[in-house]
Amino acid sequence: MRTSLDHRSRAQESSRARPGIAAAAAIAVTLGLVGCAPSPSAAPTATPVPTLPSGVTVELAQLRADVAPRQAQLRVVNGSDAAITVGEVRVEDPRLDGPATRVVPDRVSTIPAGGSVDIRVQLPPVACSTPDGGDSEAVLELVGESGSAEVTASAPDALGFLAPLHARECLQERMADAATLAFTGFRPSAPGEPATLELTVTPTGAGAGTVVGLERTNLLDFAGTPAEDEVFHVDIDVSAAQAAPVVVEIPLVPFRCDPHAVQEDKRGTIFDVRIELDGEPGEFELFVGDELRGHILTWVAGWCGFAG
Known part of the structure; x- marks a missing residue:
């Protein structure tokens, strides 16, 4: 009797194990692993392979x-x-x-x-x-x-994004030896009037460089700046003798007033900053930050009349 029960029990266990073993074998083929499928009591193992599966x-x-x-x-x-x-x-x-x-x-x-x-x-x-x-x-x-x-x-x-990213951020790192740049405040305005974005340039007292200006974005323009001018000039010369921060007020108006410009905004609050270091021009990107971005997008929606 015990022999018959043992035989039936082993058969049931074998039947239950077959789907798991088949699935494990399929995964092993996909991963390019070699060897027999492990027994149910064995710890899972895998052999690293040098390449991805074909295709x-x-x-x-x-x-x-x-x-x-x-x-x-x-x-x-x-x-x-x-x-x-x-x-x-x-x-x-x-x-x-x-x-x-x-x-x-x-x-x-x-x-x-x-x-x-x-x-x-x-x-x-x-x-x-x-x-x-x-x-x-x-x-x-x-x-x-x-x-x-x-x-x-x-x-x-x-x-091809990584090479330009490396160049821009390394330039920004070099500029940071002379001064750090950050957007530090935003004052919204009534429709038809310019808002104010604050840029703070903080010298380190250990280097020199020039902050030339900012380029408009696909969402934001500079009030009073002719359309043919690509840059809002700030022209701040930083020297090793300086230590006091310089705050620049930048007058902003929306560059466009279609609702999807705000709803689908990806880069509208990232400004290209033009600088000069060691007599050579360059530029890097400066984001206003998540908090100011929210304030700016809300202002654009109200200024353009499609808020709410």
């Missing part, structure tokens, strides 16, 4: 909405014939001072065969000691029922 590609891009928060998108395209699951990701580039990692750290992305996903990553500070050049690599954790494996692949910069 899977990655690329790096920065969209307009990613600029202000200094983020980017790692697009993973699954051209294979099986679904893949991606856990942790790292984007490594010699122009970055550390890896770019998921904005939502614990998220897992399952990509069906023939599908794609954009994984948002947070960019670290740039590495200005590194020359402008190099290639990005993506390290992805591929997850399966039997374990996980890290794979490394080239991640081309699809839109």
Whole structure:
């Protein structure tokens, strides 16, 4: 009797185990893992593989909405014939001072065969000691029922954003040796009147440079500035002898008054700042910050008459 029960029990356990084993085997093939499927009592294991499954590609891009928060998108395209699951990701580039990692750290992305996903990553500070050049690599954790494996692949910069980002932010870092720049206040205005945006230039007392001016954005213009003038000039010369902050009041009016300009705003509150350092011109981007951005967009909506 015991022999018959034992035989039936083993048969039931085998029947229950078959779907899990089949799924684990499929994942093992997808990940390129080798060896036998582990027994139910064994700890999950995985052997790292050097490349992505055939047909899977990655690329790096920065969209307009990613600029202000200094983020980017790692697009993973699954051209294979099986679904893949991606856990942790790292984007490594010699122009970055550390890896770019998921904005939502614990998220897992399952990509069906023939599908794609954009994984948002947070960019670290740039590495200005590194020359402008190099290639990005993506390290992805591929997850399966039997374990996980890290794979490394080239991640081309699809839109060519990283080199200009590196150049701008390194220029801003050099300028910061002489002075820091920040938008520090905003006073809204009634329709038809200019609002005021405050730019504060704070010398460090340790360097020299010139803040030439600001360029208009796709949302904001400068009151009283001719349309043919590309720059609102402030012309602040900073020297090593200075220490007191300089506050510049910038008169603003909306550049456009269609509602979707506010509703779909991505870069309307990011200004290009023109400077000169060591006799050479340059420019970098300066964001007003999330709080002032909210105030400015609310003002534009009221000024243009489509608030509420």
